[in-house]
Amino acid sequence: MNFTKINPEILAEIKAAIGADKVFTDAESLENYSHDETEDLHYQPEIVVKPNSTEEVSALLKICNAHHVPVTPRGGGTGLSGAALPIYGGVSLSMEKFKAIIDIDTENLQATVEPGVITEEFINAVAEKGLLYPVDPSSKGSCFIGGNVAHGSGGPRVVKYGTIREYILNLEVVLPNGDIIWTGANTLKYASGYNLTQLMIGSEGTLGVVTKIVTKLLPKPTQSVLMMGSFNTNEDACAAVSAIFRAGVTPSALEFMERKGVEWVIKFDDIKFDLKDDVAALLMIEFDGDDLDDIFKNCEKTNVVLEEHSCTEVLFADTASQKEELWRMRRTMAESVKSNSVYKEEDTVVPRAALPKLISGIKEIGTKYGFESVCYGHAGDGNLHVNIIKAGMSDEDWKNKLKFGISEIFELTTALGGTLSGEHGIGLVQKEFMPIKYSEIHLNLMRGIKNVFDPNGILNPGKIMPEELKKSSF
Amino acid sequence: MNFTKINPEILAEIKAAIGADKVFTDAESLENYSHDETEDLHYQPEIVVKPNSTEEVSALLKICNAHHVPVTPRGGGTGLSGAALPIYGGVSLSMEKFKAIIDIDTENLQATVEPGVITEEFINAVAEKGLLYPVDPSSKGSCFIGGNVAHGSGGPRVVKYGTIREYILNLEVVLPNGDIIWTGANTLKYASGYNLTQLMIGSEGTLGVVTKIVTKLLPKPTQSVLMMGSFNTNEDACAAVSAIFRAGVTPSALEFMERKGVEWVIKFDDIKFDLKDDVAALLMIEFDGDDLDDIFKNCEKTNVVLEEHSCTEVLFADTASQKEELWRMRRTMAESVKSNSVYKEEDTVVPRAALPKLISGIKEIGTKYGFESVCYGHAGDGNLHVNIIKAGMSDEDWKNKLKFGISEIFELTTALGGTLSGEHGIGLVQKEFMPIKYSEIHLNLMRGIKNVFDPNGILNPGKIMPEELKKSSF
Numbered sequence: 031m032n033f034t035k036i037n038p039e040i041l042a043e044i045k046a047a048i049g050a051d052k053v054f055t056d057a058e059s060l061e062n063y064s065h066d067e068t069e070d071l072h073y074q075p076e077i078v079v080k081p082n083s084t085e086e087v088s089a090l091l092k093i094c095n096a097h098h099v100p101v102t103p104r105g106g107g108t109g110l111s112g113a114a115l116p117i118y119g120g121v122s123l124s125m126e127k128f129k130a131i132i133d134i135d136t137e138n139l140q141a142t143v144e145p146g147v148i149t150e151e152f153i154n155a156v157a158e159k160g161l162l163y164p165v166d167p168s169s170k171g172s173c174f175i176g177g178n179v180a181h182g183s184g185g186p187r188v189v190k191y192g193t194i195r196e197y198i199l200n201l202e203v204v205l206p207n208g209d210i211i212w213t214g215a216n217t218l219k220y221a222s223g224y225n226l227t228q229l230m231i232g233s234e235g236t237l238g239v240v241t242k243i244v245t246k247l248l249p250k251p252t253q254s255v256l257m258m259g260s261f262n263t264n265e266d267a268c269a270a271v272s273a274i275f276r277a278g279v280t281p282s283a284l285e286f287m288e289r290k291g292v293e294w295v296i297k298f299d300d301i302k303f304d305l306k307d308d309v310a311a312l313l314m315i316e317f318d319g320d321d322l323d324d325i326f327k328n329c330e331k332t333n334v335v336l337e338e339h340s341c342t343e344v345l346f347a348d349t350a351s352q353k354e355e356l357w358r359m360r361r362t363m364a365e366s367v368k369s370n371s372v373y374k375e376e377d378t379v380v381p382r383a384a385l386p387k388l389i390s391g392i393k394e395i396g397t398k399y400g401f402e403s404v405c406y407g408h409a410g411d412g413n414l415h416v417n418i419i420k421a422g423m424s425d426e427d428w429k430n431k432l433k434f435g436i437s438e439i440f441e442l443t444t445a446l447g448g449t450l451s452g453e454h455g456i457g458l459v460q461k462e463f464m465p466i467k468y469s470e471i472h473l474n475l476m477r478g479i480k481n482v483f484d485p486n487g488i489l490n491p492g493k494i495m496p497e498e499l500k501k502s503s504f
Numbered sequence: 505m506n507f508t509k510i511n512p513e514i515l516a517e518i519k520a521a522i523g524a525d526k527v528f529t530d531a532e533s534l535e536n537y538s539h540d541e542t543e544d545l546h547y548q549p550e551i552v553v554k555p556n557s558t559e560e561v562s563a564l565l566k567i568c569n570a571h572h573v574p575v576t577p578r579g580g581g582t583g584l585s586g587a588a589l590p591i592y593g594g595v596s597l598s599m600e601k602f603k604a605i606i607d608i609d610t611e612n613l614q615a616t617v618e619p620g621v622i623t624e625e626f627i628n629a630v631a632e633k634g635l636l637y638p639v640d641p642s643s644k645g646s647c648f649i650g651g652n653v654a655h656g657s658g659g660p661r662v663v664k665y666g667t668i669r670e671y672i673l674n675l676e677v678v679l680p681n682g683d684i685i686w687t688g689a690n691t692l693k694y695a696s697g698y699n700l701t702q703l704m705i706g707s708e709g710t711l712g713v714v715t716k717i718v719t720k721l722l723p724k725p726t727q728s729v730l731m732m733g734s735f736n737t738n739e740d741a742c743a744a745v746s747a748i749f750r751a752g753v754t755p756s757a758l759e760f761m762e763r764k765g766v767e768w769v770i771k772f773d774d775i776k777f778d779l780k781d782d783v784a785a786l787l788m789i790e791f792d793g794d795d796l797d798d799i800f801k802n803c804e805k806t807n808v809v810l811e812e813h814s815c816t817e818v819l820f821a822d823t824a825s826q827k828e829e830l831w832r833m834r835r836t837m838a839e840s841v842k843s844n845s846v847y848k849e850e851d852t853v854v855p856r857a858a859l860p861k862l863i864s865g866i867k868e869i870g871t872k873y874g875f876e877s878v879c880y881g882h883a884g885d886g887n888l889h890v891n892i893i894k895a896g897m898s899d900e901d902w903k904n905k906l907k908f909g910i911s912e913i914f915e916l917t918t919a920l921g922g923t924l925s926g927e928h929g930i931g932l933v934q935k936e937f938m939p940i941k942y943s944e945i946h947l948n949l950m951r952g953i954k955n956v957f958d959p960n961g962i963l964n965p966g967k968i969m970p971e972e973l974k975k976s977s978f
Contacts, residue, residue: 136750475685
């Protein structure tokens with residue numbers, strides 16, 4: 031890519047257009063915006079810009095587009111695929127000032143919100159009005175709703191409530207040339223030409239910068255029950271997952287946790303949990319609704335399935351604090367692994383009945399290449415997060431050999447009908463693996479779409495589609 | 505557009521590639537494939553082709569792309585926006601031989617199906633296995649599932665189960681140049697680059713030809729209750745709609761029917777229904793689930809809301825045959841109007857609380873321009889079908905003046921936060937109205953995407969984006 035470095039003239043132009051107080055060039059800012067939660071990767075931007083209106087985003091992009099300066103949009107910085115890393119320098123465009131919940135429309139069960147709102151704050155704000163926004167990734171306490179849109183983020187409730195795609199109705203977007211559009215309409219249904227809203231979701235800030243978001247909301251269920259089943263093997267636990275759905279019940283969450291992950295959170299996150307010696311894996315199963323009798327009927331049906339799949343113990347979390355502690359265990363698992371080991375994270379997803387084959391395959395590949403892994407995730411969706419930990423692997427093997435092991439994981443995922451990422455995105459770190467799943471024909475369609483929106487290629491360059499790194503790929 | 509007419513050499517090439525027995529040039533075939541259910545429009549193709557494999561579709565498109573012959577894909581021919589009309593002649597590509605339900609995967613609650621399967625046959629096939637495919641447009645008895653994908657079709661259950669976008673996981677697609685791709689993966693979640701599955705849904709056969717469809721399925725609910733509320737004004741009925749959701753209940757269907765529509769089905773479709781003199785509008789409200797007690801609790805809550813909104817009478821359909829008759833009334837309303845009057849159909853959609861303003865606005869516009877209208881539709885989604893009937897309007901006004909009235913309807917829809925079509929698509933007949941809602945910037949993004957997939961513009965040309973008709977638009 032031929033990009034222009036930000037020279038004093040361009041910097042002055044940006045400052046004049048959107049205000050010098052929103053442009054940062056100090057060493058601390060450049061360092062702070064050089065990384066997200068992806069491994070230990072660092073790429074410094076040349077400047078950090080924090081606009082606080084759609085018009086300012088538009089003005090910034092117009093200037094950068096004219097000068098061929100790369101712009102990398104950034105949400106809460108919790109991404110796991112490196113999509114917010116400014117790998118070509120240029121501008122780190124932080125959306126942190128887009129903090130307004132503009133409207134919670136209780137007549138239509140819709141909300142209009144700015145992309146810099148923290149997901150959990152939005153969830154709580156609508157909950158106060160008796161409403162549910164069910165998209166709650168584990169990072170909900172710090173991620174931005176705009177980042178969730180950009181990554182097609184999920185979370186445990188997808189299994190009952192559907193993906194974020196079902197909840198995003200309309201988006202205000204600034205295109206790379208500074209033009210502003212609304213992608214759709216504030217309606218539950220839409221059959222009015224190519225669905226640009228859906229195209230923006232999961233496009234990782236490569237097609238446009240989202241500046242307003244209209245979401246669908248639901249009535250908030252008033253009751254929930256959380257069950258925890260223990261298993262002596264990973265495969266038993268995974269096999270139980272698809273059997274639960276076949277029994278005709280739909281949990282509001284169905285999470286898998288491998289023993290090693292539970293051990294790590296107990297050790298590093300001060301979680302109180304009595305992990306029996308013979309337990310290899312846990313399933314967390316939640317049901318929600320308005321009728322406790324109905325919920326308990328579903329729990330009973332589920333109990334039968336668990337017993338049939340060699341479940342050794344079923345716990346019920348009755349109180350709010352018990353539930354909260356178990357959810358904390360699940361939600362902090364990623365951080366616990368990441369803050370205590372060198373790691374790489376994969377976000378595999380397969381049809382849910384293929385989970386037992388996926389997890390045993392991953393372990394076999396680990397044995398072959400000499401890495402350990404901690405697996406957990408949204409098993410109800412067939413979405414298994416694989417934390418590869420360095421453990422005894424040599425630096426040399428970690429650097430040069432591991433990627434062949436990761437390739438094998440994705441070959442397995444693909445062979446099982448799945449794909450590379452369920453909810454974390456491709457970003458920087460997965461793009462070299464895209465050809466395992468997608469043909470050149472397919473990738474060229476993506477590149478063509480990118481070119482329609484961003485002919486100068488300034489917006490989040492070097493993400494999703496393998497291109498610049500092609501020569502170094504294997 | 506500069507297209508090539510199908511000459512004897514091209515015809516021979518097509519016959520040689522996919523078999524002469526699948527190519528039709530007789531007058532009757534050309535006439536049969538010259539229209540769908542859109543008004544009284546007729547456009548004859550030069551030939552009709554009925555391939556029965558992905559490879560044959562690919563071979564056909566390769567030839568047509570090389571020679572610049574237009575190809576218009578066709579499903580069940582039930583479309584209401586003219587998307588299946590071969591307006592530039594060329595090939596009418598009928599998918600009627602793609603009839604296989606390839607797999608109903610009860611382990612994963614997924615199915616793989618060919619696009620020519622009639623929607624109701626698919627629904628029944630999965631129901632036999634205790635599963636639900638909840639996308640059931642009124643034309644389900646004759647439309648194809650491929651056409652549903654192409655149009656982003658809906659139906660009454662969207663209000664609870666979400667749109668078709670939530671149920672289509674993966675598509676095999678033949679691109680205009682004959683290349684074949686799968687758009688995604690057979691997974692419930694997907695964050696692996698631009699979502700081509702979602703882009704194909706609702707693209708009306710302009711980007712590629714769908715040859716296989718992987719759907720998500722749900723456990724089929726075992727119980728349902730249908731209520732029918734009567735109102736003395738359209739506005740009361742429409743105002744009750746959003747109030748029902750605000751009461752915290754989610755019906756599995758919430759349909760609105762204007763008196764005139766009910767009169768027409770009683771008269772022309774031999775429906776038994778006791779329509780009281782003072783009734784202006786009906787709401788059909790269905791709840792489904794596995795627990796009748798739970799369903800009745802929701803009915804009670806709904807009853808309270810209905811009373812608060814001046815509902816004059818609530819009927820409960822207890823037996824399967826009563827339910828069936830009421831649903832038949834709703835489902836045949838469109839046909840009843842269409843087969844008994846010159847008409848135009850609009851598929852307006854707004855945020856649901858805006859329905860009262862929409863319907864009263866439509867009536868005012870009708871008074872201004874001298875047309876009558878019969879309104880009904882999926883009120884729970886804010887989706888109101890407006891059948892404009894010619895009645896006393898002169899031929900001259902119908903031809904030249906009505907479009908200004910339709911423009912005003914779409915201006916109103918847009919002002920209320922809605923758009924042109926909720927589930928019928930843009931096709932041929934709505935494309936001239938697209939600029940009411942969408943800027944040139946927006947339309948150019950759509951045109952750019954079209955060009956990426958179909959640089960020669962051979963696939964279903966002249967649909968969705970106003971382009972060729974620009975000069976004649978107003």
